[in-house]
Amino acid sequence: MSDSGPQRSGPIAVGSRVKVIPSSESRSGDTEPQVRVVVEDYADTVIDASDLGRDWAPVQRWAIALDDGRLVFAAEGGLKLA
Structure with missing residues (x-):
């Protein structure tokens, strides 16, 4: 994380x-x-799912820490800036 704090836009x-x-x-x-x-x-x-030779368990881009302690993963289109 940068010293300037979390990003708010961009x-x-x-x-x-x-x-x-x-x-x-x-x-x-x-x-x-x-x-x-x-x-x-x-x-x-x-990795592109077609390169894996399967369509299950794709690699997700983002790791997100939830307040309840869980770590979830999301694909490129699965997030929006808050």
Whole structure:
């Protein structure tokens, strides 16, 4: 996280407060968007699902820390700045 604190506008980055949009494939049981903090960006390790030879368990770009202690992962389109 940068010394300037979390980003409030612009691109999503580590430290940004984001709204996690639950997908229809979510197994967490969450149905409402949750505002939390991005703790890691795996942009350099995201692999195209077609390169894996499977369509299950895709690599997600963002790691987000929830207030209840859970760590959730979201794809590029699964977040919006809060």
